[in-house]
Amino acid sequence: MDYSTDYTTYAEAIAELFRATYAASEGAEEGALIGALARRLIVETPAEDLRVFSAWEDGTLLGGIFFTRLTYASDPRTVFMMAPVAVATAHQGKGIGQRLIAHGLDALRREDVDIAVTYGDQAFYGRVGFEPVSEADLPAPQPLQQSQGWIAQSLTDAPLTPLRGTARCVAAFDDPALW
Template sequence: MDYSTDYTTHAEAIVELFASTFTASEGAEEGALIGALVRRLIAETPAEGLRVFTAWEDGTLVGVIFFTRLTYEGVPRIVFMMAPVAVATVRQGKGIGQRLINHGLGALRQEGVDIAVTYGDPAFYGRVGFKPVSEADLPAPQPLQQPQGWSAQPLTDAPLTPLRGPTRCVAAFDDPALW
């Protein structure tokens, strides 16, 4: 598997991968919502607030992961949120997602990011080191519809300590429908 951080060249393929993957698993409405989110993330998020990792096999895009910056007022720690994540429907169940996540987390670790958070299936994300956290210890930027899906992991030797809000996310994620 080959990894890349070049997302602008392949923006339309990335949007299509998310739209089709989420349509297949969650329905057309969710596919359209996540496709639109990905389009906004690519078009509107400043480079300092966005990391994108793509996975390729034999020249075919098979997976994509986004990390976007979260800021906690008065807290100097660097926090990125991992979301959304997609693996081509026909390629799921082969470990691509876990390898891509580990690759992305390793890159963030190398650049000195302190904490990675995500919002999704705790059983899946627990396999790559995420542990459930409470909103009291690590506030989300919007109220969570499924608080059990809020997870985090430290990427440095510093402990995962309580952070206080208010919390800000990138503009594309500042929509209660996504939380």
């Protein structure tokens, strides 16, 4: 399996991966929503606020992951949110998602990112180091529909301590329907 950070050349393939994967697991409406989100992230998000990793094998796109910057008004730490994540339906259950996540988190560590956060299944993401956090300790940029899915991890040797100030996400995520 090879990893790529080239999201501009493969923008349509990546967006289609997210549409198809979410449509297969969550229905056509969710597939359309997440496919459109992937397109918006690629087109609208400044490069300094976006990291995209994709996994390929023999020219086939197996999976993709987005990391976007979160900023906190009174906190200097660098925070990136991991979302969305997708593995092609035919390739699920083979550990591709976890290897892709680990690859992305390692790349963020090399960039001296302090914290990674995501909103999802604690059992799955816990396998790659994410732990539950409260909105009091790590404010979300929008109200969370399910607070038990807000999880994070320190990417440094420092413990995960509360973030200070109001959270701001990239424009594509600034939609309550995504939270």
